[in-house]
Amino acid sequence: MKRKSLKAITKETKTVHVPSSIKPQRARQLIRRFHLLLKNKTLALQKLQSSEADYLTKLKQIGTFQVYSGNRQKVVDSIKVNSLETENVIKIESLEPMFLSGLLGRIDGEIFKRGGLDAYQVASTQGQNGKRGGDSSKYLIKWLSELELFSKVGIKPNALEIGCLSSQNLISTSKVFEEVVRIDLQSQESKILKQDFMQRPLPKNDTEKFNLISCSLVLNFVPTASDRGQMLKRVTTFLKETHSYFFLVLPLPCITNSRYCTQEHVAKLMSSLGFQELKFYQAQKIAYWLYKWNGSKSLTGKTFLKKELVSGKGMNNFCIVLD
Ligand SMILES: C[S@@+](CC[C@H](N)C(=O)[O-])C[C@H]1O[C@@H](n2cnc3c(N)ncnc32)[C@H](O)[C@@H]1O
Structure with missing residues (x-):
């Protein structure tokens, strides 16, 4: 042949x-x-x-x-x-x-x-179609306005959306942010930069950092447990030292049906990276968190290795490792 x-x-x-x-x-x-x-x-x-x-x-x-x-x-x-x-x-x-x-x-x-x-x-x-759960950033925008996080201090915040599929999400259209940088491994629009967050050049100063980073349904896309941990660590290097927040979204089974990851485990791991939970919402299939970041001095350097936390048949192996 x-x-x-x-x-x-x-x-x-x-x-x-x-x-x-x-x-x-x-x-x-x-x-x-x-x-x-x-x-x-x-x-x-x-x-x-x-x-x-x-x-x-x-x-x-x-x-x-x-x-x-x-x-x-x-x-x-x-x-x-x-x-x-x-x-x-x-x-x-x-x-x-x-x-x-x-x-x-x-x-x-x-x-x-x-x-x-x-x-x-x-x-x-x-999944972003209104009938199927809709744009996950609706929770983010609702929480930001409820808590008056930016309006109270009178700053004009900027945001980085990692894993962006549309420039018409509420993050971009709500006018909460003065600037939104949208990135994805595969860009579907000219307003979305084709970029791997793990390769994004590190910020040289605070003006190149963000008040808010959104990471909605991205961490579960990252293939290995230690790469997921690396991604969360890297997020902290892109957040401003003050007035900075992190919006995290995961499929619910990542915390309700995993051998290696529970809601409590996420709380401990995030806290070790300096994140303080402000809001949590568990929908039918998705879990949403809004965190305040307490600055680089709050990073503890603690490690979280792969350890079975729950056992049972039919559970998944989703895991986040900080090493
Ligand atoms: C399931 S989609 C989620 C999209 C949207 N944020 C949402 O909540 O519906 C995951 C997206 O994350 C992107 N992604 C995964 N890893 C990434 C990385 N390291 N840097 C940038 N984008 C990434 C993928 O290309 C994919 O488009």
Whole structure:
């Protein structure tokens, strides 16, 4: 069989159709599958001691690029349905580079076949549809006005929205903020900067910091427990020393059905980073928090390792590690 050139494969990858709307049940399935694929990809990249930016170069160097660059769709078709279901089925930690490259090829192939990050974002946007829970920043804006946090002190606050899917969210349209910086790994609009928060250049002074950072349904997207902890730590470096707040949103099962994470655990971990809980709301499927940040002097440096807190059948493994 004639082998396709990399150029031809790249061309192929541009033709997957991403629907503009997805049914709710399908959207939930898609979101769960993406989280799983990305988690496994992160584990494979860690084992390869590589990153998203340079793993293709690394695979080429170690000579396994041929496996990776095979016809992706064919590889995807042969994927075993359960092979990525749990971390334990494929022990990524024990795979040799050759197999890791095959695994990465299958994961990338499936992400591509499912429509890539674009499809994930369409599925996530369904959740922002009013009928399906709506824009999560409505709680943030309600709380800010109830507590008069900025109006009381007469400052004109700015905000950073990490993981932004729309510039028409209440954060942007409520006029509470003088400036809103919106970032996402994959930007759907010109008003949203395509940027990985973990790579955003660190602020040089207080004027480059924010009064409010919103992190709504982003932390659960981050594939590993220690990367989640790193993200929360990094948030503190972007907050102003005074009058600064953090809005956190997580799917409810992250704190009600996880072996390693409970509401109490989140409270302790956040407190160790200098966050004081001002508001908490538990909706049917989502948990919302508003925190005040007490400045860099309030960082304790405490560690929180992966530890089973609750046991039971059918629980999930969501976890946040501070090490
Ligand atoms: C489930 S969507 C949530 C969107 C929206 N904030 C909401 O509440 O509905 C998660 C978004 O976070 C983005 N994201 C994940 N990690 C990120 C990072 N490190 N930097 C910037 N955006 C990130 C993803 O690209 C995705 O669009």
